Amino acid sequence: MxxxxxxxxxxxxxxxxxxxxxxxxxxxxxxxxxxxxxxxxIDGVRESVAALRDAFAATPDVLHTFAAKAASLIPVLRLLADCGMGCEVAGPGELRLALDAGFAPSAIVLDSPAKTREELRLALALGVAVNADSLQELRRIDELRSRDTVSVLGLRVNPQVGGGSIGAMSTATATSKFGVALRDAGAREAVVQAFADRPWLTRLHAHVGSQGCPLELIAAGIAETYRLAEEINERLGTRRITSLDIGGGLPVNFDDETVRPTCADYVAALTEAVPGLFDGRYALVTEFGRSLxxxxxxxxxxxxxxxxxxxxxxxxxxxxxxxxxxxxxxxxxxxxxxxxxxxxxxxxxxxxxxxxxxxxxxxxxxxxxxxxxxxxxxxxxxxxxxxxxxxxxxxxxxxxxxxxxxxxxxxxxxxxxxxxxxxxxxxxxxxxxxxxxxxxxxxxxxxxxxxxxxxxxx
Incomplete structure (x- = not known):
């Protein structure tokens, strides 16, 4: 063979x-x-993860998580954990699978637009990172969070940079159900205030979409998120935001055997659009699924x-x-x-x-x-x-x-x-x-x- x-x-x-x-x-x-x-x-999975790591090799601090929804099979998740990946989950079932697969809670990120109080309690008790999807959810976390939680807490924003060729896969449109819509009236100021009010809120999260979204669109959304992080830190006069979750979304070529775009293509597009993203001032989190x-x-x-x-x-x-x-x-x-x-x-x-x-x-x-x-x-x-x-x-x-x-x-x-x-x-x-x-x-x-x-x- x-x-x-x-x-x-x-x-x-x-x-x-x-x-x-x-x-x-x-x-x-x-x-x-x-x-x-x-x-x-099995070998192909390991090679794909290695290619991802190679592409980000010059980045000082990055956690690559696998989007569990893309292959919610415990042996596959355990293989990815063995490759050094973390895991992104979008509900209690996926969180259970990730834990059973052997991911450390500190390497798990919980994303979902409709988290229950019980989901949040469990994630905060375990020390799983949580990206709140709305300002309402932040207020719910205010009620549930204890001072001794070790969970990294972030807020998802929608940069509203537009959609790709598949509407159902585009999550940064004007009316997307995900995140805080930054271009809506008063939203950007409300996000800044949310960080000002919560010293424990240290991460921004954005995900533009996946299949059908070109690299330029994905990069534009991440660039907008980066600029918001810089603005918040400057206005608060402190390095409040310390990490950026830049999501996943690298599209897959279904036309032939060729892997394109590659992870290296993705990093090159981000480097051009957001030159400061990889300088080490922000720890990075990725959430690739389909492309791996x-x-x-x-x-x-x-x-x-x-x-x-x-x-x-x-x-x-x-x-x-x-x-x-x-x-x-x-x-x-x-x-x-x-x-x-x-x-x-x-x-x-x-x-x-x-x-x-x-x-x-x-x-x-x-x-x-x-x-x-x-x-x-x-x-x-x-x-x-x-x-x-x-x-x-x-x-x-x-x-x-x-x-x-x-x-x-x-x-x-x-x-x-x-x-x-x-x-x-x-x-x-x-x-x-x-x-x-x-x-x-x-x-x-x-x-x-x-x-x-x-x-x-x-």
Whole structure:
């Protein structure tokens, strides 16, 4: 198996994934027993983290956190912790996953636009960093915070620099639900006053968006946040703000194997837009997610049937909206590359044929790729959806009560003088018993038994 690194070349070695598909089929992980499976490239993840660290190598004080929502799988999070990453979480579930994965509370950052009092109490008790999303939330923290908490506390601001090409991924628009909108009347002064009133408030946070947001837009938002930090410190006559959380949002190229933009491109854009950002006066926090994991994972799926309809060839697989939700619902914004593999798990060859790759969900729009030119697929072949290491198989949609797919990590390992692919379980395929339990099996008679409707949760 090829061991070429993409850390410096910026290109994902295709042979790694080809070998992993072949081995997964040969070992029975992908096939009738596993009709749809997610795979994570362990070495690729480590290389992506190393590339991020290389890009920020000249920065005196930086904490790189991984956005847990991008791959909310404990073994993946533990791998990232082992790489020296911190973790950004957006709710109590993700906080629990981060703690179970082994992240130190001091390396965890809690972000969310609607934190409950209980979430805040727990974070403050643990010493987790918290970015308040609003001035109202700051007042809630006033009530809950004890003097001995070690949590770093910040305030998220919305620099309102505009949106990218995908509105749902743009968080610095004029009406975004995130942060304090700096250009609204009186908002900037209110933020300055909030810091003046709270000596314990020491961090500013901003996140412009992710997919569809160009580097120039991201840099503009961070530059505005930096200027606000400088203004607050100057007006207060003290170095009140000591750190900046600059978020994540590096977009992913879904067109081919190339990693672009790179982390080095990102740092270069920030250096040009905000020359003082990296001089060490402010500690930095980053929150990358998709850009670290997307190209380090893929979905493999068995072709169950093929058919023709209205002159169109359709390959029906088990990878549909339940595991590629964004692509199915917004195909133009989230297109995926598709690979065709034979029943032996090896790349197919032959004349290209325009084919739809459809999923198992019971609605007409469940198509992950339209009219793709691929070698003709047949029952028993396999398709691979590339660039799905983030937000896809790790965050499935329970439509039609379809079970969550199994996930495996993989890497090459030499044994007996030969090289083969070794797999490690990340998440077991969901059982039908689990689906029934999640669907209220324990309370099956609650709505038909006398008094059942009046019962209270324990």
């Amino acid at each position: 090829t061991q070429t690194s993409f850390r410096n070349t910026g290109t994902r070695p295709a042979a790694r994934f080809d070998d992993a598909v072949r081995a997964a089929v040969e070992q029975g992980l992908l096939g009738e027993r596993g009709a749809v499976v997610g795979f994570i490239d 994991l997307a190209k380090n994972g893929f979905i493999g799926a068995l072709v169950e049937y093929t058919k023709d309809a209205g002159g169109r060839r359709i390959a029906l697989t088990h990878a549909g909206a339940q595991t590629a939700t964004r692509t199915v619902l917004m195909p133009d914004a989230w297109p995926l590359r598709v690979g065709a593999f034979g029943a032996d798990g090896r790349p197919k060859e032959g004349p290209a044929l325009a084919q739809d790759i459809a999923g198992p969900c019971c609605f007409a729009g469940d198509v992950v790729a339209h009219g793709r030119e691929l070698p003709e697929l047949h029952e028993g072949d396999f398709v691979v959806l590339y660039d799905t290491g983030a937000y896809y198989f790790s965050t499935p949609w329970a439509y039609n009560s379809l079970p969550r797919p199994a996930v495996y990590g993989f890497r090459a390992a030499a044994a007996d003088g030969s090289t083969d692919v070794v797999f490690a379980p990340v998440r077991d395929a969901q059982s039908l018993d689990s689906i029934a339990a999640e669907s209220g099996l324990a309370h099956a008679n609650a709505l038909i038994e006398p008094g059942g409707a009046s019962s209270r949760p324990s």
